[in-house]
Amino acid sequence: NAGVMQNPRHLVRRRGQEARLRCSPMKGHSHVYWYRQLPEEGLKFMVYLQKENIIDESGMPKERFSAEFPKEGPSILRIQQVVRGDSAAYFCASSPSAGGNGHGQYFGPGTRLTVT
């Protein structure tokens, strides 16, 4: 059973470019969460999605960031016009629909974004 998959693992962008981060949840999981990890910090929640719906985006910056989880395909976290402060590790987690957080959330290996 494949775990949560994220790609790319490393992404380098110049200031002003767009970054697209992909996440495929574990098989049978319909809930996806995106977290951001800055150096010396824990993980901070960004957005929570189910298929075709954004459930909670309270942790998302108001500008330049967007996320989707289409009916088919992976979840995408999109950062437009990247700035150096966007450099971080971005983690995706998934959980099954039944049982809530009782099952825990399962994390992917992360995408490390570097903005030059």
Place this chain on the structure above:
Amino acid sequence: AQSVTQLGSHVSVSEGALVLLRCNYSSSVPPYLFWYVQYPNQGLQLLLKYTSAATLVKGINGFEAEFKKSETSFHLTKPSAHMSDAAEYFCAVSDRPSGNTPLVFGKGTRLSVIA
């Protein structure tokens, strides 16, 4: 709102010594609590979780944690440290166990194991 405090950003122990990583939480309702481990340049791996059943929870790699409501604590322990335990450890809380909600993480504790 719930929160997590991990005491000590860096803990160093000798190989074979007791590992104790501290976590205190704040939650308005009975929480679910989690410990995750992160090895360098990797994702987070679930070590163990407390979900309102037994207060002493056993996890992978010989780790365990005890939920103490009176102390609002969920400290992680391992009787004998191994070199392979060197990693970053994160405590997390969910205050809506029956739902699917984001986790709130502590800032992490980096564990070093000295030979």
